[in-house]
Amino acid sequence: MEILIYLFTGISVGALVFALFGKGDGKKKATSQSKEGEVEANITDADSTLKKTLTKAPSIANMVNNQLGLNKMGDKHPYKKFRNFMDKMLMRAGYPNNLNSDDLINACFYCCLLFVFLAVSYASSVKANVLLYLYVSFIAGLLLPLLLLNIAATKRQTAIKKELPYMIDLLTLCIEAGMDFTTAMIRVSPVFVNTPLGDEIGLLVTELKLGKTRVEGLHDLSHRVGIMELSLIVNAIVQADKLGTSLAPTLRIQAEDIRKHRSLMAEEMAMKAPVKMLVPIIIFIFPTTFIVLFAPMVLKLI
Numbered sequence: 001m002e003i004l005i006y007l008f009t010g011i012s013v014g015a016l017v018f019a020l021f022g023k024g025d026g027k028k029k030a031t032s033q034s035k036e037g038e039v040e041a042n043i044t045d046a047d048s049t050l051k052k053t054l055t056k057a058p059s060i061a062n063m064v065n066n067q068l069g070l071n072k073m074g075d076k077h078p079y080k081k082f083r084n085f086m087d088k089m090l091m092r093a094g095y096p097n098n099l100n101s102d103d104l105i106n107a108c109f110y111c112c113l114l115f116v117f118l119a120v121s122y123a124s125s126v127k128a129n130v131l132l133y134l135y136v137s138f139i140a141g142l143l144l145p146l147l148l149l150n151i152a153a154t155k156r157q158t159a160i161k162k163e164l165p166y167m168i169d170l171l172t173l174c175i176e177a178g179m180d181f182t183t184a185m186i187r188v189s190p191v192f193v194n195t196p197l198g199d200e201i202g203l204l205v206t207e208l209k210l211g212k213t214r215v216e217g218l219h220d221l222s223h224r225v226g227i228m229e230l231s232l233i234v235n236a237i238v239q240a241d242k243l244g245t246s247l248a249p250t251l252r253i254q255a256e257d258i259r260k261h262r263s264l265m266a267e268e269m270a271m272k273a274p275v276k277m278l279v280p281i282i283i284f285i286f287p288t289t290f291i292v293l294f295a296p297m298v299l300k301l302i
Contacts, residue, residue, distance in 0.1 A: 083101050083105075086101040086104050086105070086146075086149075087100075087101050088226075089146070089149050089150060089153055090104065090149065091224055091226075092153035092156065092157065092224075092225070092226050093149055093152040093153040093156055094152075094156050094196060094199065096149075096152055104145060104146075104149070107145045108141070108142050108145050108146070111141040111142070111144055111145055112137075112138050112141035112142050113141070114141065115137040115138065115140055115141035115144075116134060116137045116138055116141065118137070119133040119134060119136065119137030120133060120134060120137075156196045157225065157226065157227050159195065159196050159197070160196050160197045160200070160225055160227060160230070161227060161229060161262075163192060163195060163196075163197045164197065164229055164230060164233075164258060165255045165258045165259050165262075167188060167191075167192060167197060167201070168233065168251050168252075168254060168255040168258070169252075169255055170187075170188045170191060171184050171185065171188050171251055172247075172248050172251040172252050172255065174187050174188060175246075175247050175248045175251070176248045181214060181237075181247065182205065182208050182209075182214075185201055185204065185205050185208075186205055188201065189201045189202055189205065200221055200224065200225060203221075203224075204217050204218070204220075204221050207220065214237075214241065215238050215241065218234040218237060218238060219234065219238075221234065222234040229258050229261065232254065232257070233251070233254045233258075236250050236251075236253075236254050237250065237251070
């Protein structure tokens with residue numbers, strides 16, 4: 001019975017991880033460059049496996065909203081803050097599998113039910129404290145989807161950070177060649193096709209074509225991605241646009257600053273490495289060394 005519970009738990013967690021991290025078939029991307037060299041917008045639908053499953057299952061979020069009217073609450077209400085937090089995390093993660101906040105609430109609820117059922121079954125079989133297992137499993141089931149979403153968002157932000165200096169260099173070259181900002185973004189975007197940064201560039205170009213100003217589009221881009229390096233670049237571009245100065249020198253300086261910051265971060269991580277190595281050394285290396293040194297002496301004394 002315990003083996004079946006462990007096996008079912010592992011399969012369930014693995015399926016949830018694959019659903020959030022795997023490449024969903026529900027996100028279809030149009031060609032990044034048309035015949036005229038223009039970037040097309042990303043096309044998403046609701047055909048992913050996780051989206052279909054949550055759509056067919058009873059929506060707990062809609063039931064709660066309809067019964068309690070929580071959607072009508074003000075922005076300071078805890079439920080509203082929680083939904084805004086989930087929307088922000090989903091935006092940072094690039095809306096994996098085209099999920100929204102309601103889908104995430106439903107995933108948390110069903111994950112809690114699964115964990116509680118498995119924990120209670122295991123506690124009953126070994127005659128342990130059922131209430132303790134119930135509390136722990138409920139919290140674990142509630143936090144697991146949020147934790148996986150946070151990991152996905154961090155992974156996507158890291159990928160954007162790695163590609164950002166190269167994109168700024170290409171954008172600088174295009175602007176120095178005489179292109180305007182929108183044309184330069186269109187020219188640069190095919191280099192980053194099928195990447196998080198390429199998706200954000202394509203969305204920015206689409207918004208600019210639809211009439212949004214450069215300042216609004218850049219601020220929306222910075223808000224969607226949520227990384228410090230991109231925010232600094234956006235502020236520098238907006239400031240240069242207000243003052244009427246050339247964008248090329250500003251972008252080149254920002255690219256150099258990003259590379260210096262990455263170099264400093266690498267040096268900081270290198271300095272932290274010896275401290276982090278102390279734990280495995282103390283746990284694995286020191287005991288083995290003591291056994292090799294003192295075991296012969298102990299055996300002779302015995």
